[in-house]
Amino acid sequence: MTTPDVLTVDNLVVGYGERVVLDGVSLSVPAGGSVGLVGESGSGKSTFARAILGLQKPRSGSIEIAGGEADHPVQMVFQDPISSLNPHRSTLDIVAEPLAIRGEGTRRQRRDTARELLARVGLDPHRFGDARPATLSGGQAQRVAIARALVARPTLLLCDEPVSSLDVSVQARVLNLLADLREETGLSLLVISHDLAVVRMIADSVSVLSEGRIVESGDTEQVISNPRHPYTRQLLDAAPRLPRLKENQ
Numbered sequence: 396m397t398t399p400d401v402l403t404v405d406n407l408v409v410g411y412g413e414r415v416v417l418d419g420v421s422l423s424v425p426a427g428g429s430v431g432l433v434g435e436s437g438s439g440k441s442t443f444a445r446a447i448l449g450l451q452k453p454r455s456g457s458i459e460i461a462g463g464e465a466d467h468p469v470q471m472v473f474q475d476p477i478s479s480l481n482p483h484r485s486t487l488d489i490v491a492e493p494l495a496i497r498g499e500g501t502r503r504q505r506r507d508t509a510r511e512l513l514a515r516v517g518l519d520p521h522r523f524g525d526a527r528p529a530t531l532s533g534g535q536a537q538r539v540a541i542a543r544a545l546v547a548r549p550t551l552l553l554c555d556e557p558v559s560s561l562d563v564s565v566q567a568r569v570l571n572l573l574a575d576l577r578e579e580t581g582l583s584l585l586v587i588s589h590d591l592a593v594v595r596m597i598a599d600s601v602s603v604l605s606e607g608r609i610v611e612s613g614d615t616e617q618v619i620s621n622p623r624h625p626y627t628r629q630l631l632d633a634a635p636r637l638p639r640l641k642e643n644q
């Protein structure tokens with residue numbers, strides 16, 4: 396039996412004006428799976444993310460999202476955690492906000508849920524609940540952003556360069572957190588990055604995007620140990636040598 400997919404993108408074409416930026420991209424994420432999309436700056440990664448979120452209308456092709464029970468099956472984690480958080484609110488309010496917008500529970504219940512989620516992402520709610528984003532480190536702020544994304548109980552977490560603004564040691568910890576959350580909750584991950592080392596740490600399979608086309612895809616270790624496309628080799632040469640997930644804990 397094959398695992399059902401939570402995301403199926405088929406032959407996606409997206410452009411701006413005259414220009415085609417994604418040219419027939421196909422990719423799927425199995426339920427509970429972790430897929431990487433790697434490519435250099437300008438290859439079309441953010442455009443792909445925007446199309447998945449419904450912010451950029453495709454010219455052709457299809458995007459199917461299996462929602463399950465979730466109201467908002469895809470949630471996003473962005474590159475710059477501090478600027479993605481409201482500077483005037485406490486972390487507890489930031490995490491509880493999606494529940495407040497949907498009118499779920501009482502204020503007290505929402506704050507209790509937010510405390511649980513902060514603890515889940517490794518932040519003690521007693522210590523960090525009242526903190527403002529500017530007082531957090533990059534890694535702590537990214538944990539808050541992940542907690543806020545999880546509050547909507549998504550089936551897929553779409554992470555666009557989730558660790559590229561963080562120090563290397565902090566990168567590994569945030570990636571380990573995402574891997575643990577995936578293991579514990581069955582969450583699926585789509586991790587977009589320019590860095591094959593990051594994708595290697597988190598994704599079972601990878602698709603390589605070059606100038607709007609997938610030039611290579613497959614099992615991450617296989618693609619890394621035996622790259623077929625010259626562009627993949629180029630990306631490999633550019634990737635810093637990071638250890639594999641769990642090895643550097």
Ligand SMILES: Nc1ncnc2c1ncn2[C@@H]1O[C@H](COP(=O)(O)OP(=O)(O)OP(=O)(O)O)[C@@H](O)[C@H]1O
Pocket residue numbers: 411416434435436437438439440441442443589
């Ligand atoms: N709103 C827009 N209007 C016109 N062109 C755009 C727009 N957004 C992106 N582009 C162009 O589309 C191409 C792909 O951009 P995109 O941001 O998707 O790439 P990327 O791989 O995410 O790059 P980066 O890692 O630098 O963000 C680029 O050449 C970019 O200049």
